[in-house]
Amino acid sequence: MSWSFDTPVSGLSLLLMILLAVLALYFARATARAALLAAGNTFYRALRLASSATVRAERQLAVRNREVLLAQGREAAERAIEREFERVQTAVKKELADFPAMHRRLSESITAIEEDYERSREVPPAPPGWVKAVQAVADIPKADATVARVLEDMHGSLKKIEEQALTEYRKNSRERHALLKRALPHWRALLENIGSFDKKLSRLLDRAVAIDRHMDDYEEINRGSDSALRKLSASSLSQFFVSMFVLAIAVGGAIINFNLIARPMAEMVGGTNMIGGMKIADIAALVIILVEISMGLFLMESLRITRLFPVIAALDDRMRVRMIWITLFFLTALASVEAGLAFMREILVQDELATSAMLRGETAALAEPRFLWITTAAQMGMGFILPFALTFVAIPLESFIHSLRTVLGVLAGAVLKLVATLLRVLASAIRGLARSLVYVYDVVIFLPLWIEGRVMAMRGGARAAEGRA
Amino acid sequence: MWRILVLSACLVLTGCSEGAASSNRGLYMLIDTSGTYTQELDKAQQIISYALTRMESGDAFAVARIDTASFTEKNIVAKVTFDDRPSAANQQKRAFQEAVAAFVKDTRSSAHTDITGGVLQAVEFLREQPVGRRTVLIFSDMEEDLARGYVRDIPLSLDGVEVIAVNVTKLRSDNVDPRKYMSRLDEWKQRVEAGGGKFRVINDLDRLEAIFQ
Structure with missing residues (x-):
């Protein structure tokens, strides 16, 4: 209605x-x-x-x-x-280990210099005892010819004695100079030793200054001051963006690595089977790359460059060194496998090109390119190097994870x-x-x-x- | 908990084999060898070469001739299911190409044309292949000319099968009356679609990529 x-x-x-x-x-x-x-x-x-x-x-x-x-x-x-502190310890061990030897060298130099100095000391010539007698004779009036002759004789004798004394004095001076000259290398060695010691001490002092600076930061953080917070927050944000950028580069490297090994991987695990819409060959290639990254993480952790796994950090040094060697061995093995796969990839590509050319009826294309070895070698090199390069992903990853907490916290706030x-x-x-x-x-x-x-x-x-x- | 995990893994792995089958393609090419159509065999070889470049590991491919009696395995010139390994698949492609080349070189023209028998044989072959897409290529003028006594007016079962007629040349009579050509193609289209399949015609050999779309 x-x-x-x-x-x-x-x-x-x-x-x-x-x-x-x-x-x-x-x-x-x-x-x-x-x-x-x-x-x-x-x-x-x-x-x-x-x-x-x-x-x-x-x-x-x-x-x-x-x-x-x-x-x-x-x-x-x-x-x-x-x-x-570790650096200081290393410096002390390395640079001050020869301190006793240097001390001995310094003492020897000083002793030698002292001895030479003692020997080179100038002894003032003793005043002759007959000077007063000569003075008395000289006071006798010279009118007397006998006296004059005696005086002349004395004068001659004195001149002779003076020449002898002068010669003796020169000889002694020469010897003293020789002794002083001999002390010159000791002085130089002394200066050199002191200079080198001074440099080492300066380096240690620099370390001490750095420690002081870090200690100041630490104390400020412990006090929880606003300036420390601001500094840490800014540092965290910059670390977040920088690490994200480096991780993006690493992802690019991983993609190149993936493309290098995914194709030949089909030769090993088949090219048709799939899991969840993804080829098993692709998954296998991805797993290899992820295993390499994991090995890289463990290696960096064992080297104490990163601290993502407290268990590894807490291992004793012997076990840690073993772990370094084991992870390095696995990494090298995987890198070798990748180099082999990269070589295989080139062979497969050439085979496929040749088949396609044959199917198209092109006979000219069947000839092998002259510079094929360059691309093959480059691919193999990349296949070998990239796993090691990906090892360093651990460093930005650690920074990213640490800074992510802060960034997420700030965003959530x-x-x-x-x-x-x-x-x-x-x-x-x-x-x-x-x-x-x-x-x-x-x-x-x-x-x-x-x-x-x-x-x-x-x-x-x-x-x-x-x-x- | 671990039972759930094992079950999930089984489901994923079961799904993987199905996924593999559904992504592959089965292609069966029928080549008409009757009358003067044998002169077109070079073009057929060209199509086969193109198809081989597009086939991948896990795909199935067969080439058979259409002659007086086509509903037989003996008419299959070459067949292959490409290996999982790409290198082995390449070798198979070369061997397949050589087999087809030998066939093209030695083939003789037949007196009659049994297209329906060939299609039935193709469907039978494709049904046995663990593939996701099934395509029958018919390289013929689509003019059926059965020998006396052969029964072929039977309904086709083409559910999930695509039939593509390639290089359907015009006969002299078609030139006189083009309606014959059109009605011939229409009849085939109706037969195929009545059987649950899809029908297409590709006459331009420069756009063979349409076969794989």
């Missing part, structure tokens, strides 16, 4: 229905108003509660992020300090903050909406409300008149 405003009866009944509905709404006004406001308040409180819970969660997450960041920073600082804000906004919006709905409700029933207002005004006027009377 359909109705239209064109038919007066239907229009009237519709008007009546609207009037009745408005009346019903008017009578239910107080309850509806209370219900709308209550619903609005309920939603408001619930959303505010949810927002508060989200804020609390965000705060807890921030605390956890802070702890994670500090723990990572502490660990990194500890590792750096440990490395520095930001999301929680956003959710809390949205919940608060939604809560306010719903409360506002409930209030608006109350007004809308009043708009719908404006006519009864207006009448009510008039009636109330009239009653108020009557009461006032009665009061006045």
Whole structure:
């Protein structure tokens, strides 16, 4: 059945229905108003509660992020300090091991120099005892010819003695100079030894400065200062992006590696069988690459370059060295297998090309290219080198995993903050909406409300008149 | 828990063999050797060579001739299921090519043309192959000319089989009245589709890749 405003009866009944509905709404006004406001308040409180819970969660997450960041920073600082101490230990062992020998050499040099110095000391010539007698004779008046002759004789004797003394003195000086000259190499050796010792000590002092710096960082991290946190956070983010970039490069390397061995792998495991829509040959190639990466991880772990597996880090040194050799052996074996597969790939490609050429009826293409060995050698080389290159994936992977915790924490914190804000906004919006709905409700029933207002005004006027009377 | 794991592994492995079958292709090529159509055999060889370049490990391929009585295994010139190993598959392709070349060189024209018998033989062969896609290539003018006594007005069962008529040459009578050519192809289309199969015609040998689409 359909109705239209064109038919007066239907229009009237519709008007009546609207009037009745408005009346019903008017009578239910107080309850509806209370219900709308209550619903609005309920939603408001619930959303505010949810927002508060989200804020609390965000705060807890921030605390956890802070702890994670500090723990990572502490660990990194500890590792750096440990490395520095190891370096100092190595330096002390290596560079100061010959210290006793050097000390002996220094002592010998000093003793030799002392001895030479002692021997080269100049002894002042003793004043001759007859100088006073000569003086007395010289005081005798020279008029006497005998005295003059005696004096001349004495003068001659003195000159002779002087020459002898001078010669003796020169000889002694020469000997002393020779002794001093002999001490020159000792001086040089002494200087050289002291210089080398000084350099070694400087290097050790540099290490000590580095340790001091790391210790300062460590103390700051332990204090949990804001500057340390900021530094760690920035470092973590940069590490995340850098490691991601390096990992992307490694993935490229792995894809090249995969393409090198996937095709010949079909010769070993068949080219048609599939698991989950993937060829078994492809899966086998992928597994080989993943095993290589795992071996690389174990090797890096055993070398204590990375610390992803505490079990390996906790192994005693003998076992660790064994593990290094075992993983290296497996890596070399897998690299050799890959080189073989790369060679096989080239043979297969040539075979396929020859077959295709034969099927197309081309005889010229059947001749082997002249420079085929270059591509074959390059493929084999890549097949051998790439597994070892992939070993180093462990380093960016460790950085990525460590920094990922921080980055995820920061992201989760930001999301929680956003959710809390949205919940608060939604809560306010719903409360506002409930209030608006109350007004809308009043708009719908404006006519009864207006009448009510008039009636109330009239009653108020009557009461006032009665009061006045 | 371990039982669930073993069961999952079994399911995956079972699924793997099915997956392998469904991704492979079975191709059966019928070559008309009746009358003057033997002059077209070079083109047939060209199609076979192209098909061989496109076939992969696990695919099945057979070439058979259409003559007076085609519903027999004796008409199969060469058949192969390509080995899992690519190198072995290449060797099979070469051997197949040589067998086809010998057939083209030595074949003689037959008096009658039993296309239906050939199609029945092709379907029988393809049904036995563990392949996902089954295609019958008919290298013929599609004019059936049965010898006396041969019954071939039987419904074809071609569910899941695609029939492609290749190099359908026009006969002299077709030139006089092209409706004959069209009605001949229409009849085959209806027969194939009535049997649950698909029917296509490829006359341009420069676009043979359409066979594998």
